[in-house]
Amino acid sequence: xxxxxxxxxxxxxxxxxxxxxxxxxxxxxxxxxxxxxxxxxxxxxxxxxxxxxxxxxxxxxxxxxxxxxxxxxxxxxxxxxxxxxxxxxxxxxxxxxxxxxxxxxxxxxxxxxxxxxxxxxxxxxxxxxxxxxxxxxxxxxxxxxxxxxxxxxxxxxxxxxxxxxxxxxxxxxxxxxxxxxxxxxxxxxxxxxxxxxxxxxxxxxxxxxxxxxxxxxxxxxxxxxxxxxxxxxxxxxxxxxxxxxxxxxxxxxxxxxxxxxxxxxxxxxxxxxxxxxxxxxxxxxxxxxxxxxxxxxxxxxxxxxxxxxxxxxxxxxxxxxxxxxxxxxxxxxxxxxxxxxxxxxxxxxxxxxxxxxxxxxxxxxxxxxxxxxxxxxxxxxxxxxxxxxxxxxxxxxxxxxxxxxxxxxxxxxxxxxxxxxxx
Amino acid sequence: xxxxxxxxxxxxxxxxxxxxxxxxxxxxxxxxxxxxxxxxxxxxxxxxxxxxxxxxxxxxxxxxxxxxxxxxxxxxxxxxxxxxxxxxxxxxx
Numbered sequence: 205x206x207x208x209x210x211x212x213x214x215x216x217x218x219x220x221x222x223x224x225x226x227x228x229x230x231x232x233x234x235x236x237x238x239x240x241x242x243x244x245x246x247x248x249x250x251x252x253x254x255x256x257x258x259x260x261x262x263x264x265x266x267x268x269x270x271x272x273x274x275x276x277x278x279x280x281x282x283x284x285x286x287x288x289x290x291x292x293x294x295x296x297x298x299x300x301x302x303x304x305x306x307x308x309x310x311x312x313x314x315x316x317x318x319x320x321x322x323x324x325x326x327x328x329x330x331x332x333x334x335x336x337x338x339x340x341x342x343x344x345x346x347x348x349x350x351x352x353x354x355x356x357x358x359x360x361x362x363x364x365x366x367x368x369x370x371x372x373x374x375x376x377x378x379x380x381x382x383x384x385x386x387x388x389x390x391x392x393x394x395x396x397x398x399x400x401x402x403x404x405x406x407x408x409x410x411x412x413x414x415x416x417x418x419x420x421x422x423x424x425x426x427x428x429x430x431x432x433x434x435x436x437x438x439x440x441x442x443x444x445x446x447x448x449x450x451x452x453x454x455x456x457x458x459x460x461x462x463x464x465x466x467x468x469x470x471x472x473x474x475x476x477x478x479x480x481x482x483x484x485x486x487x488x489x490x491x492x493x494x495x496x497x498x499x500x501x502x503x504x505x506x507x508x509x510x511x512x513x514x515x516x517x518x519x520x521x522x523x524x525x526x527x528x529x530x531x532x533x534x535x536x537x538x539x540x541x542x543x544x545x546x547x548x549x550x551x552x553x554x555x556x557x558x559x560x561x562x563x564x565x566x567x568x569x570x571x572x573x574x575x576x577x578x579x580x581x582x583x584x585x586x587x588x589x590x591x592x593x594x595x596x597x598x599x600x601x602x603x604x605x606x607x608x609x610x611x612x613x614x615x616x617x618x619x620x621x622x623x624x625x626x627x
Numbered sequence: 628x629x630x631x632x633x634x635x636x637x638x639x640x641x642x643x644x645x646x647x648x649x650x651x652x653x654x655x656x657x658x659x660x661x662x663x664x665x666x667x668x669x670x671x672x673x674x675x676x677x678x679x680x681x682x683x684x685x686x687x688x689x690x691x692x693x694x695x696x697x698x699x700x701x702x703x704x705x706x707x708x709x710x711x712x713x714x715x716x717x718x719x720x
Binding site for chain 2: 415483
């Protein structure tokens, strides 16, 4: 089995639209949440979202032909291309070569296409103007739109696919891509996921009563994972991208190794034993974390940092109980834990990849990103783990092993373990 | 409305979300009965029932409260409370 190195990182996140700005934001605990009047005007209960407002699709102009650039409307694909090209160039690989790369592929997931773009097409259809639509829409509206655009831009000749598993998508993409290298079927993979900034998607979560409606006047305080008064999550958007590379190949070309992917596991609770379409089965979550540790050959006692799913709903306390059970650690023995969502909101299908990028940056640079907005930790959570485990101020700390998990609708789970590279 | 009347209406709302084989459980349920563990209901369907109750009674139940409505009695308590608040707000104006 091949070892897998992470040799490139890219991101478009609500609180940072490239790796330098994102690193600074997570290190300092800077929020990317905004009040959006448009949501208020459409009778949403939650009017806050994590949107990469500073992102300018113009950064893609240099990579794309004018025809492609001018017709690119889907924000999920814009974010994906920006993150993937940043990761690719970060790995010191050239964009836009003339030959395809048979040893390099891409797994880049999303949950749904950009529904705002879909509506544009539907509106023209309803106005009997479908003949005016033009040719470059299905390639953006197909589920594999992002991976197809990335594959074409970078000339990828190995597997080029999109995965989709709701909020588990991003972490699952990284695990699937790593497996491709581990099994020897590819030397290099671009892995990641993206989520469009689509109010139509946020609206259906609002209707489910799972978004926080209590902090529209304090947007940066609206995402409150682990807090005693958390009342739902804040939706977000963006993309995260990683270049994964077979270990010896990465060493041979002198690539920067940000981390090793020690192992990962993906499973489902089958919507049994407490698992439903929308709630994860604790049995399956615990099994997923345990299997990831086993495959990575990592003991629970070695974990320095847990990067949780932790969205800011009443499910946070169940998640903490599951981590305690899976790691066999609780109270003072529980490792440090954080969640990026307090700064970005929940970037849905992009969450896992953006959070994986964040986890690796913490590992590489030796710091722990603070959890914002949990001034008062939920008492049931402090009943299980020490308050000291919940990092609330920026901390510079050498960490060696990070476990990260995400859970998605459909009772699906993914868990990955990153280790620091020691030359 | 009396608590008993609200309970009867709640039962008929719940019935629509329950499997046929589970519906007889409604005849023996008490205020301590839990929606998910005792009646085999999906927690997300409970949110739908809360939305129906909000529309039926013209009340609002906060998101963070919904997550705590595990039992029939807790659900009745919050509906009754919101109806009382609505009544006193109405009589004040």
